[in-house]
Amino acid sequence: MAKLIISYLIVLSVLVIAPQCFSHKAQGGYLYPQFYDHSCPQLHNIVKSVVAQAVARDRRMAASLLRLHFHDCFVKGCDASLLLDSSGSIVSEKGSKPNKNSVRGFEVIDEIKAAVEQACPHTVSCADILAITARDSVVIAGGPYWEVPLGRRDSRGASLSGSNNDIPAPNQTFNTILTKFKRQGLDLVDLVALSGAHTIGNARCVSFRQRLYNQNGNGQPDMTLDSLYASQLRSQCPPSGGDQNLFFLDYVSPFQFDNSYYRNILVNKGLLNSDQILWTKNPAAMQLVKQYADNMELFFDHFSKSVVKMGNISPLTGNRGEIRQNCRRINSY
Template sequence: MATSMGSLVLLCLVSPLLLPSVVLGHPWGGLFPQFYDHSCPKAKEIVQSIVAQAVAKETRMAASLVRLHFHDCFVKVGGPYWDVPLGRRDSLGASIQGSNNDIPAPNNTLPTIITKFKRLGLNVVDVVALSGGHTIGMSRCTSFRQRLYNQTGNGMADSTLDVSYAAQLRQGCPRSGGDNNLFPLDFVTPAKFDNFYYKNLLAGKGLLSSDEVLLTKRAETAALVKAYAADVNLFFQHFAQSMVNMGNISPQTGSQGEIRKNCRKLNNGH
């Protein structure tokens, strides 16, 4: 196996290790944790080393890799351990429109989010557990501005937002301009993978509308938010399982697809 940067990035694609090691007993459907044991015995160590370097240089990279896994099917930032099923090959094509249609948006309603997950074989537990990935990472002002200034123009924030939190956000996210200003999705521990995302929701301090609706729009999702806020180990357990579930969304294996030498393009250069 080549050890070029392209290949290392590829390994991040097929095994986004937020740190491996709990056997989950899940049917892996053609993928398995030992996929590289013979062809590249040090694959996990290589990935962990490169990811650790990347996160040390830019903390946001941890969140970017989780989201990359989300798009491809989401490091010492803490978090759960699990065996990552490997062997998912790269597709021979890509669809921006398909990605935009399938990936939940920051302003989607809860029924829309749940429907998008169900289309891919994921359930409500997966919705709430994977949303916990927002315990790390940042969001642009343009993704939540509508929650700070309602349509009547009176400057009042979304009633589900904590008043002091909304005022703090408005300081860096004006009514116009500053679209790309960044804000932590978890303002308490933005660089640590923990359950403060859920604790923030209970305090009215969830940044995105798609976060807030988990608590306010459906009893089943609200119960999970409260359970994860109270028990970080339960969150870690469910998050790990849901990451495996997501990695098993229609994987190409065997002779399907290809293993790209450069993740940015097909091997034939197109």
């Protein structure tokens, strides 16, 4: 009998500490993949289904949904503040310089949220939906799978100034971008690995025009950009006008999550300045670019770890924040 009791206590201890072994410490509590296993067991199937349908309708959507998670986490932490529309005292982050006429996919998040609310009312946060959606978008595009730590809650406010100031911009210097990553608790490996998200998706002409015509204000094009590639880009990105014209961030395999983004950088065909400077401005970053270009498994491994790390930026947990019923607005009490 004594042996049975001891065995039972050992098993019980393992079960109690197991979530913490696979979790990430967040301010005020833990995030762990099993958070909704009992309260909303249908969650992952619902998200996966809606994301798959959305990407089938629009192949660009995988990149757009992944980007929502990035732009949310870099402002006030991963709290779904990006999803809030302007209302009352809230000024939406959607109107910031990095987001205006750029971020998209909000209607897909609305669709997921509606389906989840029907299955599990008042249970799953919009912030967690963004994190799962980002993972599923990468997997659908052929990228790596990772367990998503869960348990975030939603903010009751937004930060337009934070969105304007904290999200790295394509025309900023390497040191400025790295500093913005470090402020979020991310390092150089995270910067280079997470930049690999640009293996899918598009960028607007306005985001890289200065590389074609007036790099550094000296009237000369960016000499780190392949001349033939630059000529092709100029045909659809004129010196003025066409700001919203779209270009593949990875012209080789624009809808496939792979390592060709890094191979492009090696031959001076990174579309954005923030892409190419990974190869030209820092020896450690340069080495990582070469490693990822040579080894897709290494890139996938580092990307998965870095996106989980990013997803753990200042989440609201415990009794902080709320579980929004509609991702676009805070609950009314």
